[in-house]
Amino acid sequence: MDELDTILAKTFDLDTEVYHRRGFKRRVGYGAKPALLVIDMANGWTQPGSPFACDGMNSVIPAIRELLDVFRDKKLPVVFTSTAYDVTEGPNTDMGLWHLKVPIETMKTGSWEAEIDSRLQPADGEFVLIKKRASAFHGTHLSSMLKAMGVDTVIATGVTASCCVRHSVEDAIAEGFRPIVPRECVGDRVAGVVAWNLFDIDAKFGDVEPLADVLAQIKA
Numbered sequence: 001m002d003e004l005d006t007i008l009a010k011t012f013d014l015d016t017e018v019y020h021r022r023g024f025k026r027r028v029g030y031g032a033k034p035a036l037l038v039i040d041m042a043n044g045w046t047q048p049g050s051p052f053a054c055d056g057m058n059s060v061i062p063a064i065r066e067l068l069d070v071f072r073d074k075k076l077p078v079v080f081t082s083t084a085y086d087v088t089e090g091p092n093t094d095m096g097l098w099h100l101k102v103p104i105e106t107m108k109t110g111s112w113e114a115e116i117d118s119r120l121q122p123a124d125g126e127f128v129l130i131k132k133r134a135s136a137f138h139g140t141h142l143s144s145m146l147k148a149m150g151v152d153t154v155i156a157t158g159v160t161a162s163c164c165v166r167h168s169v170e171d172a173i174a175e176g177f178r179p180i181v182p183r184e185c186v187g188d189r190v191a192g193v194v195a196w197n198l199f200d201i202d203a204k205f206g207d208v209e210p211l212a213d214v215l216a217q218i219k220a
Contacts, residue, residue, distance in 0.1 A: 004191055004192055005195070008192055008195045008196070012195070012199045016199075016203075019203050024203050024204070027207050028173065028178040028179065028180075028206060028207055029178060029207065030153050030178060030180065030217055031152030031153040031178050032150075032152055032153075033076070033149070033150050033151050033152055033153065034071075034076060034151065034152075034153040034154070034155050034180070034218060035076065035077035035078070035079060035146055035149070035151040035153070035154055035155070036067055036068065036071045036076065036077070036078045036079070036155045036157070037079050037081070037136060037154050037155065037156050037157065037158070037168065037172075038064060038068075038078070038079070038080045038081070038116075038120060038157050038158050039081050039136055039156065039157065039158030039159065039164050039165050039168055040081055040082060040083055040158050040159050040160070040164050041061070041064065041080065041116060041117050041120050041157075041158050041159065042082040042083075042107075042113065042114050042115055042116050042117060043112055043113050043114075043115055043116075043117055044106060044107055044111075044113035044114060045159045045160070045187075046061065046117040046119075046159075047117070050106065050113055051102075051103050051106060052102075052106070052107075052189070053189070054159045054160060054187040054188055054189050055187065055188070055189060055191075056187045056188075056194075057187060059184065060159075060184070060185060060186065060187040061117065061119050061120060063157075063182065063184040063185045063211050064120060064157050064158070064185050065119070065120065066211065066215060067155065067157065067182065067185065067211070067214070067215065067218070068120065070215055070218050070219055071218065072123060074218065074219075076218070077127075077146065077149050077151060078122070078123070078126040078127070079126070079127045079128075079129060079136075079142065079145075079146075080116050080120075080122050080126065080127065080128045080129070081128070081129045081130075081131050081136045081140075081158075081164075081168075082107075082114045082115070082116060082128065082129075082130055082131070083104070083107050083114070083130070083131050083132065083133075083134075083164070084107050084108060084109040084110075084111070084114035084130050085104065085105070085107060085108060085109060085132065086109045088104075088105040088108055089105075094132060095132075096132070096133075098133075109130065114130070116128060127145070129141075129142060133167075134163050134164045134167040134168075135164070135167035135168045135170070135171045136164070136168040136171070137168060137171035137172065137175055138167070138171060143175045143177075146177065147176075151177070152176075152177060152178060153177060153178040153179075153180060154168075154169075154172045154177045154178070154179050154180070155180050155181075155182065155214060155218070156168055156169050156172065156179055156180070156181050156186075156206070157181075157182060157185035157186060158185070158186065158187075159186070159187045159188060160187065160188040160189065160193070161186045161187065161188040161193055161194040161197040161198060162188055162190075162193045162196075162197050165181070165186055165197075166197050166200075166201060166205075169181060169201055169205050169206045170205050172205075172206070173205050173206060178206075178207075179201075179205060179206030179207070180206060180207050180209060180214060181198065181201055181202075181206055181207070181208045181209070182209060182210070182211040182214045183198060183208055183209065183210055183211065184210070184211040185211060186198065
């Protein structure tokens, strides 16, 4: 554990005590049927050279692979997302105002950047949703699709902890799903961002659990 991790751990221990004194120590737990949500693990986030490239992919990708293997063995639903835009030039685009803050014009529909990383290649029968916003639920049919499958629990993985994963978890619980976030399966670009967002997600929106515990629960 480096110096930053040590500082964050001490800070979060103190913050956790504050939350617990106020009653923020409840768990959503698992329901009867989980789905695996792999958020934005496309080349634009997982490969070097992109403005959105994230750190830690050499550990995050193998961790997600472990979950994929178990979900596929159990024949449970798997949904991938990518963020991409059809029109990125001119005055009339589908990027909204987001491009005024970040260079999302690099995420062009059909581009290499928008393709799911080949190390996490979707299998037959798995879904790839293209979204325009941070949350996997906002503006997509993900919620209705999962409910039609009888899913009540969402295992949320991918990038980034501060944006698309976080917003997806917030919307998941708002839509009536139980969000579970395997700690080792989430990445971001800036030091400390993963730790902070996982802490805050665990306090308010979903259960952040060690990957080993999530794997054991799904296998069972």
